[in-house]
Amino acid sequence: MALPLMFAAASAHAETHPGQAALVREVARDTGKNPAALNKLLDSAKKQQSIIDAMNRPAEGKQWKDYRPIFLTEERIAAGAEFYRTHRQLLDAIGRKYGVPPEYIVAIVGVETFYGRNTGKYKVLDALTTLAFYYPKRAPFFRGELKTLLELPSNHLGGPLDTLTGSYAGAQGWGQFMPTSIREWGVDYDGDGRIDMKGSMGDIFASVANYFAQHGWETGGPVAARAQPDRRARAPEVPKNWKPVAPVESFVADGFAPVKHLDPGRDAQVLRLDGPSGDEYWFTFQNFYVITAYNRSPMYALAVDQLAQEIRARVKGPNAR
Secondary structure, eight states: OOOOHHHHHHHHSOOSSTTHHHHHHHHHHHHOOOHHHHHHHHHHOOOOHHHHHHHTSOGGGSOHHHHHHHHSOHHHHHHHHHHHHHTHHHHHHHHHHHTOOHHHHHHHHHHHHTTTTOOOSEEHHHHHHHHHHHOGGGHHHHHHHHHHHHHSOGGGSSSOGGGOEEOTTOOBTTTTBOHHHHHHHOOOTTOSSOOOTTTOHHHHHHHHHHHHHHTTOOTTOOOEEEEEEOTTOOOOOOOSSOOOOEEHHHHHHTTEEESSOOOTTSEEEEEEEEETTEEEEEEEOHHHHHHHHHSSOHHHHHHHHHHHHHHHHHHHOTTOO
């Protein structure tokens, strides 16, 4: 059986990257996009060894005692409070709509890009092409992200696809959304017909809030709370994910006492981290699990939580909830 003309043309094109032809065939089949245009985009993408090097030394490889000071600086806290004050009306409206406290939206933007200052210098097309075709460890994931990038309609991107810049992992905008996150959870909050993760504060904030809401954010629920172990307590195993698995009272029975009052029936996990003064133990809850959907590192989730609390205290007062 003869191939349709556009698929035959895709097959005949000499690959610039290993696996390019198969990807182009899939995108053309699923979207009807022109294979020649897709190949032109991929031909222009450059393999970047610096991207592979960066993937092999992520910040999450550090211990908590070294990781926390990166994000909980006076500069980042003060800038976050000022950022919240500047955009408070919009942030509060979006927070009410999605049930997500505005300080957590601000903290995500603060941890990811320092409130839009550092959105990434790599071409997104280069990053995803490099990781899809030259990084076997996580190639399936990044191939899927590259496919989604090529399939996204132009009104879901902050400009022409071959001009987009972002992180070494291919994340874009102030909230550092991957292409599938833009597709699934990006929001056109300002109603201009585009999802603009760089130029629209409403789209940026609402997309982060929507991500949290769609992943199960519990409005008014806790994120994390310190736990104090006694001599019965054993270091908890690292779970496959941070979804709460048992009520707080069961961990108390195992020797982990909450430092402040907690609902004994609320489901939790216990996290151990290497703190500056030794082991730290934390109860983590549903909203912590939601933050780890954004970034799988528990240190990331705890840094976001602590930055959000510092920002809230600066803007609303130390006793604000």
